[in-house]
Amino acid sequence: MVSNLSAPSPSPVRPSFWRGAWVSLLLLLPLTALGYLASRFMALPFVPFSLFDWLARVLPGPLITAGIDALVGVMRALGLPVADLAKVAEQTLAVTIFTGLLTLAGAVFFALTRNRASSRTGLLLSLVVGVPLALVVWRVTGSSGAAFDPRTAGLWTLLFVLVWGTLLSAVQRRLTRPETRSSELEAGDRRRFMVYLGGAAATITVVGWGGVGAVVGGRREEGAEDDKARWSANNALPNAGAALEPAPGTRPEYTALEDYYRIDINLTPPVVREGKWRLRVEGLVAEPLEFSLTDIRAYTPMHQFITMACISNPVGGDLTSTTRWTGVPVQRLLDEWGVQDSATHLRIGSVDGFFEYVSLDDIRSDERIMLAYAWDGVPLRVRNGFPLRVYIPDVYGMKQPKWIESIEAVDSWEPGYWVKRSWDREAQMRATAVIDTVAPTPSEGGANLVPVGGMAHAGARGISRVEIKVDDGAWQEAELREPMSDTTWTLWRFDWPFTPGEHTFVVRCFEGDGTEQISERRPPHPSGATGLGSERTRL
Numbered sequence: 001m002v003s004n005l006s007a008p009s010p011s012p013v014r015p016s017f018w019r020g021a022w023v024s025l026l027l028l029l030p031l032t033a034l035g036y037l038a039s040r041f042m043a044l045p046f047v048p049f050s051l052f053d054w055l056a057r058v059l060p061g062p063l064i065t066a067g068i069d070a071l072v073g074v075m076r077a078l079g080l081p082v083a084d085l086a087k088v089a090e091q092t093l094a095v096t097i098f099t100g101l102l103t104l105a106g107a108v109f110f111a112l113t114r115n116r117a118s119s120r121t122g123l124l125l126s127l128v129v130g131v132p133l134a135l136v137v138w139r140v141t142g143s144s145g146a147a148f149d150p151r152t153a154g155l156w157t158l159l160f161v162l163v164w165g166t167l168l169s170a171v172q173r174r175l176t177r178p179e180t181r182s183s184e185l186e187a188g189d190r191r192r193f194m195v196y197l198g199g200a201a202a203t204i205t206v207v208g209w210g211g212v213g214a215v216v217g218g219r220r221e222e223g224a225e226d227d228k229a230r231w232s233a234n235n236a237l238p239n240a241g242a243a244l245e246p247a248p249g250t251r252p253e254y255t256a257l258e259d260y261y262r263i264d265i266n267l268t269p270p271v272v273r274e275g276k277w278r279l280r281v282e283g284l285v286a287e288p289l290e291f292s293l294t295d296i297r298a299y300t301p302m303h304q305f306i307t308m309a310c311i312s313n314p315v316g317g318d319l320t321s322t323t324r325w326t327g328v329p330v331q332r333l334l335d336e337w338g339v340q341d342s343a344t345h346l347r348i349g350s351v352d353g354f355f356e357y358v359s360l361d362d363i364r365s366d367e368r369i370m371l372a373y374a375w376d377g378v379p380l381r382v383r384n385g386f387p388l389r390v391y392i393p394d395v396y397g398m399k400q401p402k403w404i405e406s407i408e409a410v411d412s413w414e415p416g417y418w419v420k421r422s423w424d425r426e427a428q429m430r431a432t433a434v435i436d437t438v439a440p441t442p443s444e445g446g447a448n449l450v451p452v453g454g455m456a457h458a459g460a461r462g463i464s465r466v467e468i469k470v471d472d473g474a475w476q477e478a479e480l481r482e483p484m485s486d487t488t489w490t491l492w493r494f495d496w497p498f499t500p501g502e503h504t505f506v507v508r509c510f511e512g513d514g515t516e517q518i519s520e521r522r523p524p525h526p527s528g529a530t531g532l533g534s535e536r537t538r539l
């Protein structure tokens, strides 16, 4: 050190790849936090989420499917509630991917602009990174009913990247100032500068993400205020008089709206403004039409009790829920729309780019296919498809667009969003039975009986029989509770004579027409999970 001081050698400081990565990351942490806050308070997208949503749409289906399977698998292995946390996990991944990419860009920038960056190279960096990113964001927000204006979203993205790029190149210039390069003394200055930079970044990050925490924590549960307006708050379920009481610990027969599962291709659900939104009816119809939500609510409503499930749900998973849907049967609308004889299908399109085809034969023969705007007596929640979604009996959720914005009468069929991505063409719901509880306390009345209970569901095909097998015993028939409707799950119960020790309980069900469920264990992809429900318990 001393010899260096006495004979200063002008060894240039190379702003290295790693220092670039570090500086870029330091800048990104606070910027991302501020970006998130801005997106919460203004009608702006959060760029990392938009990028992720875009990737999810353009990457090959099998890759996405494998990714989802892996994520659900890991979460289940960790004992995490998939329905609650899957989105949080995806959001974390989105922020990681975004910061990762821009950190890499910063590192490459430092490595390339070895000596001294100019403000022009900073601008160049911002454009190289910002323009494609802005296009991506513009593309993914580019739909009519959504709350974001695509052009504003794109410009906002560009601005974000510009701030990052400008700061990055400013730091790079500061680090490579000629006087900084020339003497070892200045190395201390350089180090101090990095410390200042780190300190400032850390402060803004803490404040920014603290703000994020406050926003997220303080956010009121959507729809919390409509508690009393809910249908279920004022009415008894249609099967309230059913003779069989579910075993204690069985899932709620009717799912509370806040517990209803959510699955879709968006990191944050698309927000549709009711005033701006219109349902467009087009294609092979008398003339293109538009309907407001008020128009749709004006039709005589139809109510149906429905159990919906995601095709990704493993046997016993929590991606299935039940509530009362309100809407208008599509078949009643066909004449008013003037659907032409040559039309064979309706293509239903959503604001998020999701779409599916429904055959007009199905619609004409099944009044239950409906456009739904309310659940449990109140408007659909944003996350569940506000303002409009479709119901198609007997098929998984992947066939049933939420946030509908267009219906086009067409004379050709095409695979829908998830069918294109290698999932089953029909996606008919599988018959499955699940054990929810082996209640460890003997039931009252009967001496030493252990109530075992759960649900069975076979789309719209009904459940005629449920059987239980304990250890190596014979199959025995469980009791069935009358379901709320032909399209909901059926709760069952089996009171088992208690013997202490470790036991395995297995359940199987039979469809309405007596067809036995598939016992072979198959994963959700591509046609829905099959296999017996089971539970191992020490009593």
Ligand SMILES: Nc1nc2c(c(=O)[nH]1)N[C@H]1C(S)=C(S)[C@@H](COP(=O)(O)O)O[C@H]1N2
Pocket: 260, 261, 262, 263, 264, 265, 266, 308, 309, 310, 311, 350, 351, 352, 354, 355, 383, 384, 385, 396, 397, 398, 399, 400, 401, 402, 403, 404
């Ligand atoms: N517009 C749109 N609709 C969609 C989806 C989507 O990603 N976008 N996902 C589908 C899938 S896979 C399922 S399982 C159901 C889930 O509905 P829920 O979130 O209300 O439970 O929505 C369906 N409708």
Ligand SMILES: [Mo]
Pocket: 263, 309, 310, 311, 312, 397, 398
């Ligand atoms: Mo799904």
